[in-house]
Amino acid sequence: MAIAIRCILPVCVLLCLTLRAEKLQVHLKGETLSLAGSQLHFISGRPLEQMRNGSAVAFDFQLVISDETRSVLRRNFERFVVSYDLWEEKFSVTRMRSGRSSASRLTAALVEAWCLDSFVLPAAGIPEDKPIFLRLEVRAQEGRRPTIIEDDQSWSIAALIELFSRAAKPHDPQQWRLDTGPLRLRDLGKANNRNGS
């Protein structure tokens, strides 16, 4: 019995790691959490069609960190505007909120990776030794004038929260979601040390 468990255990660990690799990947760099996810392909479907017709499409990113009881510990938003250069047949992307930066002449996959890489979250204040869950949601604006513009500064952030609080429609081609957890910041820190980062 013990031999059987020893044989099965590595397989299970390998399976878990594989499953983890398919979810949202989180890295801790100093005091900042950054993301990666090879499964996130939002340059596709209707947004891609809109871009090929010359429109710029905005993608709203929301990262939610919650604890075991699913209480929200931290929330972060970002907007990326992506457009397709008709002549160069490459994509350009601009980060809109936390300091404008942009990149151009990228493929679709590079745009997706660039967006994730640019979407960081301060880790300060997040418990290091308690399990946390992360959820990344991406929504494409449909080309209508964004409804978040408000004169009343007291609830614009609330409007962003409301935008992402709307129930996601099943199989909605303009929404994407990646989850990960439970994980601990302390473990992420140890993993970074092992990797020498």
Add this chain to the structure above:
Amino acid sequence: MKLLALLSLSLSILSFSQDNVNSKYLVESVQFDKRIDKRLSRSLRQEVEQLVGNHFDAKAVGELAARIGKEIHNKVTSRIEKGEKADHVRVIFGSDRRSRLQADASLNKLQYHSQLGTSFGLEAASDFGRNRIGVGFRSDAENNLERQIGWTLRVARDLGERVRLKMDFDALRQKWNTATQLALASRPDIPGIYRERYSVEPAIQFIVSNGVTFTTGVSIQHFETQFPAARFEASNAWTNTLRVRRRWDSDISSTGQELDAGYNLRAATRALDSDFAYVRHLAWATYRAHVGDEHFVISVYGGQLNGSAPLFERFTMGNSTTLRGWNRFDVAPLGGDRAAHSSVQYRHKHVGVFYDAGAVWERKRATVVRHSAGILLAKSRRQGSPYFGVAFPIRDGGVTPVWLLGTNF
């Protein structure tokens, strides 16, 4: 911190359209599909053509697409393609195949007359391929002697670009004013009141040319008359309507003219198994002109009814649109089989005045021409915006104002 986040997000949203990488390219040309090309006004076309030679501006193109859509009453989209010259783009405006732009649920009528009450109509419509189906409910005290309350069903299907099949169903209950019921007591020659009315009206509409439509069909009406005993009667008629709607714009976008004229013929015949035989003619014309903030409207209409027809076919006058200020039950509680009306209206920005003159009478009976005048306050400058008004019937003796509130969407 929150303020900085808000400021950066607001600025980012406002500059959203400027982050289109194609804004570095010049617009080589603009193109329209056939439907837009036929209906676009000259002034708006000139505005669109000013895009040529300038850098591509997605926001400006989007706004122009929305304005084109409002003008041609269709959903308009825009896209760009590579131009023939290097680093140039073509802007292409296209319209939806569905020839109607309408919200899925809408309030298509809302009027208040201080003596007739409120009339409204609600409709929820949806498209299924080339078919459009709309379900509605209305309570209307404006257009007939009675108040009609009930459900409507509208089905339409486009066959190609110029032909539309239509089928309208109505299931209505009637409420009659005491004045009408009392007047009927002394007029046995006029068909009596009815309690319920059901109608089916299949028709074919042809778009003859730009702004000219011809509709032909059948109107099948079944209603339950009350006296001398409750029974169902039928009034089935051929219907034909010719309508012309044209608009002229000058080179200056703030001026324009519009004409809406038509003729409708309804002929009930026993060949259609109708219990009534009559012919009803109705002709109308409305001319609108605007120069900057000055708006003028002149409208006329006339009708003639020959034969024995149910009450819903008789002409009435004295509501929110005709002889404003008069109560139709004072003008003619049983309506008439002849009608003539004219109206002149002037508006400067939000304030307007009007003058109505008209008569409704019966053949071989004396005609009394009535007049009214009033003031309107419109919510916005555009045609059809909600308004509030007061109208005064012009007659010997006292003046009793009538308050009006409403809009025609």
